[in-house]
Amino acid sequence: MFEVEVQNETCQTQSTMKFVVLPRIGEGVQLLAPDGFWASYDVVDVWYQRAQYGDVWVPYLHVRKTPDSDTSRVQEPSPVTRPPGPAH
Template sequence: MIEVEIQNENRQTQERIRFAAVPRIGEGIRLREPDGFWASYDVLDVWYQKADYGDVWVPYLHVRMTPSEGEIDAANDAQSPEREVVPFKI
């Protein structure tokens, strides 16, 4: 088992979790929320730092909650081509 430090962008927290393999950038992981429910998170960044003890490198993950379908739909609506295009003027 590999102990990985996870830095949660949404909650501004850090926690250590054990994995069989270090998740890669773009992969999704499930983390338990403080309310006891599971939530999906996307891995934004993976890096390694040398530990305080011995010649060991500790993996770190930077994660952000996966947007829900409603949030994705709202973002797509905001970018729809139906909006009026205003030319740039100097």
């Protein structure tokens, strides 16, 4: 289990989280946003800093909220077309 400092560029916050696997740059993570809803964030940067308590390197993640697609438009399903022939 990795204890990771997560710096959120979108919300301008920093928090400590635990990960089983450290995400890589470009991967997405689900984080609880300040509004109380889960949101998708992209990993922008990953780096390590030496801890103050010895020869230990602490991972840091820099994340940014994934741009939302235009959810105001709902795509209508296309009509099903059948080839001419006898009905089943």
